Amino acid sequence: MSLVLWLTTIAALVTAAAACGGATNGTLLAIDAKTGQELWRVRPPGGAVSRATTADGLVFVVTSNNCNSLQGTLVAYDAAMGRERWRAPSVRGCFSSVSARRGLAVALGEKNVQGLDDRDGSSRWSAELTGGRDVTLIDGDNLVVVVEVAAYDAQFRALDRLTGQERWAKSMTLPGRFGPALASNTSALFLTQPFGGSLGAWPLTALDLETGEQRWAANVGGAGTSLVGLDTNDDTAFVRFGSYTEEQAVRKEGSSTVAAFDARTGEERWRHQEPGDPFAADLAVADNGIYVYGLGEKASDTLTALDVQSGAVRWQISQLGGRGQQTVAAGAGVAVLTVSEESRGRVLAFTAADGSHLWEREVPPSPGVVHATTVSDGVVYVGAWGKVPSFGD
Template structure:
């Protein structure tokens, strides 16, 4: 039964945190809307700044030397907004008019959601940050963007695990209870709840022209990726719901073989775009009829971004040789390939951001490890670099370890030509956000800022050592001079200006 609680302050640091990295793997390897990519060492060779941390990560709000910084003021967010995953219905990940904290960044506040993780990406509208806590209890929180104080929290029937969307004074989100909700954004009161007959754990909604679009995973068990006898989800669908009433306008589930809609929905120019397990689809936004579908050898791992008539998405390469991961650009009208670009990593699960003629995407490398108890596991790795992350059995045994590295790539949006690459110490499993000439990204090293020219600005480390501290799967949201991001320790952080 849904339950609303108002004005319960939950800010400030706690004495301890759950340092376990809770890696939630949905079918197809993507929990869309849980994103933020990170790193610390720029590929341009720029010098680390004073806010960069070492192997012994400082506590939140501390520099690498352990000097404590107080909570800082920032410009009032006001009407500044990042209202959906990827900023808007097109999933572009770019806020053209937003401002971030700039070069002089510091922790502004930290909100403890009292939940195992907070990996879903936050959204921001009208001076309020909205974010679900992932796990039990599965509250959806409304937090004052300036102070970090709780405005209200809502407990749905079944927790929400993906980014919500805010439009016209309402907050929209789905849960694992087959319910999809609309709440009053100011009060947290339930406006409507629709029983849609599917779980909503793998898609963040997109809202456009009075319609809420969302992809679902069904009632079957979760996929065990890489196993020949893997079980598929059943009865997946993409739905269009009336934003005012919650009534279903159309439903598309004619996928042939059982399909998983593992990406968030993008809406642009009257069409709905998404990735399934075996294809990329474009549907008519009004009717749900298929405009085109593009079969791929392996499932698209990222949510699409649609900008200037082009659909950008990433995933494993469909070629037998060459780079293991690729970024694809398709014509939004026809589905024909515009270009593909090889990525020097094996995993491209993050969603691209597109800004001013450049595509930004994060990727990581993976290698297999033999476990002492038998079997094979994978860990995000790359040759060289700092830090390790060994694959382990349930009792902690492992006979291999590997270095963790991730990369941020900048490519020409028209040609796919690579412009620059920034290298990070840990793997990147979430998506970049672009605003005010800066790309923001986060992972196990904390939150990083890189200029759109590839120059490293800063990195703010979160409390704990790099190997056991909170991990950022959440995509950053940029609004009102601040960057907001969730982490695996159940906390939401705001980075502002000193």
């Protein structure tokens, strides 16, 4: 099971960035993963809606009117009916993370990390932030790791999930800009973008989740790599990156690679490479499969499932009619493709085992529509919102 709490794929960040200047018409939909039937929809208090996190029969989202703002609202909904159970203001905006398990929802505030009782939102503990400009929350089972970054200096702190007490701390000078970060069963992993946002290999670093000691570091990608996606399954880390020359970049041509690393040792287990969209970095891991959009000769219109153990292609389907930004989610035996277009959005679902088409439905239209999708407990949760037009739009 993936333990992703941060928006771990660059593709999702590129999509969501369209709404940073302001957001409107936020909607959270719950859709039956097998049938496509809408179970419920709600209008959260903010214009933009984060990816949903689920635990203990509840659905948690962070909402705000401006995703760059340090002010947002954490809202808990009943997973069965969509009724609001409680809300907690003074959390960071919709790009921030929420970790929910073991009866607690852990969220980032403007100046602290908050541990909230998931039954009613009451405070169980609070830990002050040290003042880093950018803050990320990495979700482990017994620990949450708070990462505060100022320029290329990073402070890692592991907090006990139930008490908020500090278990370990580590300072590092990063080899680039801090990027996607998550946890496997035993490691906290993070990618760093090369200095200055230049093309090239991205260092992938693993810290021991219990002690904070660095386990290993490995470079992924190479010349022509501008985006890298990251996900986990148990103690395997999966990365996706593209490669291209200057001539290929103009035509959006090149290759796309998915590679698997042992999260404990850094050993590369397998690598799958084929022609594809070099700018696509999204991937989702579930049901012993890895689901990616943008592989193959018809990369702009292809969804592929790879085997977790070997990287072999399990199935590949094309002619999906995708235009705009695509993101992938998976779970409950279903692979879900969300397409954000100019004024509408579509959700397409396929059987994880063989790629057979299950259903397709539109989500609420809005100018500059943006989506954040999660699959959990047999339900597809889609956060949809539109951007507020800026001067010149």
